[in-house]
Amino acid sequence: MARRLSWAEAAEIAGMSVRNMQRMRERYQEHGYNGLFDQRRGKRSIHRVPMETVEKVLALYRDKYPDCNVRHFHDKLREVESISNLDTNL
Numbered sequence: 734m735a736r737r738l739s740w741a742e743a744a745e746i747a748g749m750s751v752r753n754m755q756r757m758r759e760r761y762q763e764h765g766y767n768g769l770f771d772q773r774r775g776k777r778s779i780h781r782v783p784m785e786t787v788e789k790v791l792a793l794y795r796d797k798y799p800d801c802n803v804r805h806f807h808d809k810l811r812e813v814e815s816i817s818n819l820d821t822n823l
Contacts (some may be wrong), residue, residue: 790816 740748744754760768793814798806810816 786816 740754741751744751747754749757757769773793790810793810794801794806799811801809
């Protein structure tokens, strides 16, 4: 903000793109320091798996399929145990 660095230099120091640095500047100018905080903080993920499903999957892996690798275990979940939609959720 003191105009000692170019936006490209500031972005390089911060490890982000120039465009992302410009977005942060706009949020700072509009909302002050509060605009720089991550807006997702404190919100639940839309990809969150219910705890009951997690416990069931872990128990199956531990008790019924301990010798399977991840790919084969995933196939077993889908084909044998009818647990699907884990591709995007895990």
